[in-house]
Structures are given as structure tokens and as C-alpha cells.
Amino acid sequence: MRRTLLVMAISLFCAAVVVAAPDRVKVDGGIIEGMGRQPSGVRIFRGIPFAQPPVGDLRWREPQPVKSWTGVRPAVKFGPRCMQPTIFSDMIFRSDGMSEDCLYLNVWTPARSSAERLPVLVYFYGGGFVAGDSSEPRYDGESMAAKGIVVVTVNYRLGVFGFLAHPELTRESPHKSSGNYGLLDQNAALRWVQRNIAAFGGDPRRVTIAGESAGSVSVSAQMASPLSKGLIAGAIGESGSILGTLRAVPLEQAEREGVKFAAALGAKSLAELRAVSAEKLLEAATKGGMGGIGRFPITIDGYFFTEPPAVTYEAGRQARVPLLIGWNSEEMSWLALLRGREPTPENYAQAVRELYGERAAEILKLYPAATREEVIEAATDLASDRFIAFSTWKWADVHSRTSGQPVYRYFYAHPRPRRRGENAAPARGAIHSAEIEYALGNLAVNNVYEWTPDDYKVSKVIQEYFANFIKRGDPNGPGLPLWPAIRGGGPVQVMRLDVESRVEPERNRARYLLLDQLIEK
Template sequence: MSGPYGVTQGTGGPRVRAGGAGAPRAHPGAGRLVGEWDGPVAVFRGIPFAAPPVGDLRWRPPRPAARWDGERRAEQFGPAPLQPQPPSDSVMYRTNFADRHALVMSEDCLYLNVWTPDPAPGTGLPVMVWIHGGGNRYGHGSQDIHDGRALAGRGPVVVTLNHRLGALGFLAHPGLAAEDDLDASGNYGLLDIVAALTWVRTHIAAFGGDPDRITLAGNSAGAAHICHLMAAAPTARPHFRAALGQSASGVGRAEGPLPGPAEAQKRGLAYAEEFGGRDVEGLRRISGVELIVRGHFGPVVDGRILAEPTDAVFATGRQHRVPLLVGSNRDEGTVYASADEDAGAVGDARFVGPVWQWARSHAATGTPTWIYRFDRRPPLPPGLPELPDPGVHHTAELPYVLDNLDRRPDWPWQDTDRRLAALMADTWARFVATGDPGGPDLPPWPRFTGPRTSPAMFFGDTVRQDVLSRPAPPD
């Protein structure tokens, strides 16, 4: 059916019983898949894009997935990466993790999911590959909030994916470097994302997608990963032709540039001391569950995928020059500021400022760039503790951009929320299709130019162009 801005939307209700004769089928390189219909959209869940990173493959770059014979049922999500969970009564949990299906986790987690409006090979549809957030500690590609049905109903193929998290995804250690042909360690989660992108570019035509029209999109830590991949070694760059990042960045980070190999491996040794100074083989014998509950990890300059700090690449204009759409929320810091901190200052330092720097340094190359501010306070669900109002908190935009308000049925959504979600999903779909968020039946959106007062699109109770003020950039 047609959306309010002229872009086709999906409708609910399965078309055919799962696995039946009319179920959608696809044949990527590893074997045949049978999925199911979700309204007019075909969905294939739990597709392995790499070998299970277990046993001796823990803390190694991902290896190709094994082939299979016959038809593989692709109706259930694969396991999520091992991870802790935020408190169940927190606004972050209720926004991101309050799913209808049980959370199944495993170290065997390298699976992706595909939603497509037309699974016929060679259809040539644009593709959006979505990377979840979660601070490199939480999240997975099968969360309800990342469901791809509504956006796929607007025309693109949508792919979500898992990658290794925490120490399993990002531990750097001299023992791991000694095993590596480039003396690299860390960034296994980033390498998982590149492996998934490689799989998508190789096989997405079997699901109706165009391998030359892939947009890499994500929020929070996922957005920061996209920024790093724009600066990454050339092996990552051919796999996407546009980028969309929400509420985080890999440049201008509050904690400073990425650590280099020596610093990262020193931190890895300190982490190993928590387990009695185990060497790598000893660490591989420890339960993955025990490993992921300790420490905080993220990307590093490893010498394999990231040869230098992302800030340095963007400062000299050597990043992947693809159309870029980025933005942040009005009250990013409310769920992170301590009682004696100013939430606005925390939000600016951790989210708003780095995103603005990402846009500014990219626009400086003359590459098309757009920036937004999400300004709509979502109506919170019942059952949250009496806390200060989180406002337009970090990740508040997520139910809107993929038009997934119905995935949170206990939230008291209003007509304004539904209209805004439809408009934002239409806009995101247009960017995926064309590399430009504007177009017929959508609000005109001027490009970001980079000075201290720059045009931005504000998505709130009303949708408008306004000035996104920032301090004067340094000379």
C-alpha cells in the first residue's frame, strides 16, 4: 500500500504457511534456503555468513561458512552473541531489548537475516545492511527494534547481522598478535562485519538485491563501526556505496583517538590478569560467558583492518567518499550522566559533538553529506521506575527510523508518532535507494556544509529545517 509520502509500504500477515510450496526460496553460494512470507515481504533468518568462531577459532578472523546439502530452513533467527543485559526496568532495555521472542545466546553467533520485497534473482533492488548498537557489549541483529519488514516493504532489501561482542569481539593481546600473519590482534567484531558485507555483496543478488547499491547503516556503536570502516583498509570499501550513522561516531570521540597496538595489547594483558594471567590458550579454555561479563572493549588500531586512527584518516580527507547521512538526538546524555554531571554536556561530548565532527570532516571533501536532529520525545511505556524524564534519550529514534512502533505495542503511541515514523522510514528508504534523502513527496533537505551554523533536518512534533549550532571549529 502507498505510504503518506508516496513510498510503498508493507502490510502485515503471513502470505503462506512457513516451509510450504509457496514459501520464498533463495540459492546463495553455500546452498538452498527456504524462508517465509511476512505480508508481502520475504524473510530469511539465521543464515550463516561465517564459520562458528569457537574453540581454536576464538579470537581469529572469521572463516567461510560451510556449505550444506538440500534445503536449509531459514525461519528462525540464529543465536545472538554472548552478552550481559541492561536492567530490565531501564528505558534503554525497554526501548531496545524488550522483545517478544526469548534471547538465545551462543559463541556460535555469526548469522544474518534478510528481508526482501522480491526474492527473484537479479531484481536489482537497493540494499541496506544494518549494524546494531549496544556499546560493543550488547545487542544483536535479531532484536525486534531492528526488524526489517516495514523498511523492506518500501523497496530495499534489508540485512541485519550479528558480530562478536565484548572481549570475544575486541580483545587485543600480544599472544594473539604472535599467532597472526600481520601481528594484528583485536577488532574481531569489525572483521565479522566485513565478512558479512563480503557475503552480502557476493550473494545478495540471489535475494533480489543489487550488490553495487549497498548502504551501510546503523546506530550508536554500529554507527561508530561504520565511521571506522569508512577509514578502514581498502578491503572494506568496495562493499558499500553510501553510509548512514545514528548517534555515534568514530571521530572526535570523548575518550580520544583509538588506541594503537601497544596500548591495546597492554590492556589485554591487564584483562588476562583477572583470570590469573592466563596465556591465549588458557583464555581459550575459559567459558565465553565468564569472559564477556568483564571489561569494556572496542575497536583499536590493529594493523590489519585499521592501519591508523580514524581521526587521522578523516582529518586528511582519505576516507571512503560516499554519500553520508548522520544525526543525533536532543537529549543523548540523559541515560548516561551521573547525578553530579550535566546531561547536556555528557550528551554533547559523547554523541552530538562527534557526530557533528564526522559530518564536518566528510563535507569538507565535497562529498554529499546530510545531518539531522531527532527531536520527538517518545511516549514511555508503563512500568518504568520514577526517574527524571529521559527526554529524547539515546536510541529514542530507533522505533521510528525503521517504522517499528508496532514492535513496542505497550507504548502509548500517538498519531504524531505514527506519522513521524512513516516519514522517517520513507526518508531512510529514499536515501538507501538514491543516496539522497530528499525527493518527490518528501521534505527538501539541504546538504550539510560544515560551518558553525549548518542546516539540518529536525524530526519532532513537526518536521522542519533549522540551524544546528555548534562552537566555532578550531583553526
């Protein structure tokens, strides 16, 4: 009896030791200690540095390898978010303040040991390349990790800090390029994943990159870059691409804007510009509305991009990987098109004429409207296409034609419910960014909206599609409506994601073919 009790006591003691054992992992730079295993079975590591702080002389330089530390570094707090203005009301941060020192990533893993080789999701946040952070609850990786996926969210430099181009920067660069530092941060994170993710039980050969809005643009950009395309096994794009939204410009054009910016600050040299405080730079860069979106564009710099991305995709030189891609039913409001005018057919026609001149009749034929309700619908469609839907369509279309890989296209149509405590009617359609919490399984962490059983039903279906795709390059699985792939210019079937998800034939190809002509004109 005493022997039995002794064995039981030893077993309980050993189990306690195992439970209490520190969750430590060796990564570039040293040993980190995470938050341990959660009730979901997921282990969490926050605020892992993947590059040196881009401060001082490293401001506006390619991300540099992280420096080693001694001892054990805690990985329980999110790192600081990158310098940014406050412009988007739906952004909620859990980050440790704001700083130029912001190149950190986070890992959620369900793996029991480093011997496992689980699929990996690397997610890039949206925010117009001027805002956003990997700590936002809607990007939390625990729900997706619980489905057998190692999830990584990444910080990258924004605005003037991430995309300033300048002739002096180009001259000092070993690659004779400037700008695109935010995209290079993402590339550095992908390379970090290749070197380190196996320690978390992830498979570096099965890395799917994903993002929404600017994050989706980033995915399309990484696929087109010779620096990154070999690091990717699959891609998910939610609303946006480099083939239209926030498109890349020639380096010389971006350099001219950089020179103007420096002159406005009174900086006569790069050294003087680097001496300007981060706060003053941010203030100067965000004047003029919308936090400076588009002021410091992505550049065709000869290094990250060796040619225009559109040329890369048309030639089939992008990462040839499966792509899951789509956009939402109300990416932009009709109000943006009519600019304060009543939604009458006359006002709608006038707004279209102001935008398209002699080609207005062609637009009105494909976006017709004869009643107030039809005007609202047509103007919403046109505003959404102009803003972001067309560029997403373009990416899906060209990749399906030139990659030899399957493309799975969706149309997300489920509106969010009303906000808690408000009597206002909910949105007519699915607004820009509305799908994120649904796709990543994070409705429960967003208390702003009055979620219903239908919302959780939609989320379950979309998250299952995403998880299947990350695991196998195919969203299909048991209990889900069949989602046909688009292959090689064949018939286009689109998955309409809603309370009752279903496949529909492509309806508006003629619209996008016309917009393609007008944009290229």
C-alpha cells in the same frame, strides 16, 4: 463447459503449487529455505550463517568462510545472539539463545525474483560493543523492505570475544594484528552481501550501511577501513562515531590490557585462555560496571585500520559516499553531569570546573545557565555532547569537508510518549536510541509505549527520508520538507525531526569547535 472447468481447475492447481513452493535461495554454503512471502509482500530469511562459528581454536580469529552443508537448511529462526551481559533494559531479543556460535545474519526482501536489483540496507545494532542483537524487534526489516529495499541485519562478536587484543594473538595472526574481531565480522558480512545479495534481488553496488550508537560507530569505522570502504555506496549514522565515542587506541595499549585480563584469569598462555569457558570469560570481562563497556577497545591494528581513523578522514581516504547523520536532543541526562547534586547554577559551575579546570570559563560561556531550568537544559546539552553528540558532529563535519559528497545532518527532537500503565511524565527530550523504531518503521512492534498519531506521523516522515536516501543517496522526496545537503564546508543546515519537521541553521558550532580543542589536548 467441461473444458472451461478443466482449465480453471488446472489454473487453480498451478496457482496453489506456486504459492506452496518452497522459498529457497542458494548462498555461500548451500541452499536455504526461508519463511516465504508475508502479507506485506516481503520474504524473510533468518539465521543465515556468514562465517564459521568462532569457537575453540577460532575464538579470537578473523571470521573464517562458512562450511558447506548438505540438503536444505531452514532459515526461519534467528541465530543465537553473541555472548553478552544483561545491562540494557530496552533490549528485547527474539534470538535462539546466546552462544559464541553467533555469526548469523537475516534478510528481508520484497523482490519477486533474483532478476531485480533493489537497493540494500545493512544495519548494525548498538549496545556499546558489549550487548545487542540483530533479532531485536526495533531492527526488524519488514517495514523498510516493504518500501522496495532489501534489508540485512548482522550479528557481530562483542566485548572480550570481539575486541580482546593480546601479543600472542598478534603473533599468530597472518596480518600481525589482534582485536577488532567484531568489526571484522561486520566486514565479512558486507563481503557476504557482495557475493550473495543478488540472489535475493538486491544490488551489491547499492549497499547503504547504517547503525545506531555502537552501530553508528561501526559505520564510521567501516568507512575508514581499507577492507570495507569499497563495499559501501552510502552510510547512515545515528548517534556516535569512531572520531570520539569509543575511539580506537594503539594496538600496544590494547595488548597490555589483554595481558592484564589473562593474568587475572590465571591463564599463562593463549591456549589456556581459549580453554576458559565462554561463561567464565563473560563474567570476568563484565566486572566493574556497565557490562565492561570500553574495557576492550577498538584498536589501530595495522590491518582493519592502517592508521588512526581521524587521520583517514582528514586526508579524505575514507569511503567517499553520501552520509545521512545526526543525534538526539537528550542523548544523556543532566544528572550524569551533576552527579547527584541539585541543578543550581552554583553546583553546575562547580561540576564544570571539576571537568575542565582552567578552561571551565570557556565552557560556561557556551553552555550558560542562570536558573534551575537553564541549568537542566545546559547540563543536558553538555552531558549529551560529551557522551556522543560531539563525536557525531565531528564525523559529519570532517566528511563534508574531505569527501566531496553530500552530508545530510539531522537533530532528532521528538520525545517518546509515556510507558503503558505508568503515570510518570514522559522524557523531556529524545533520549539515546529513541529514534530507532521511528526510523525503521517499527513502532507497532514495540508495545512498551503509548504511541499516538503524532508518533506515527513522525515515524512516517523519518522512514521516508531514510528510504529515499538508501535508494538514491538523497533523502528528499515528494511530500517531505526539503532537506538541504552540506557540501564542502558550505553553510550548514540541519533538519530538525519532530512532529513538524523543519530546517534550521546550525546553532552550536562554537561549542563543538571548543570541545574539539579540549578533547585533542
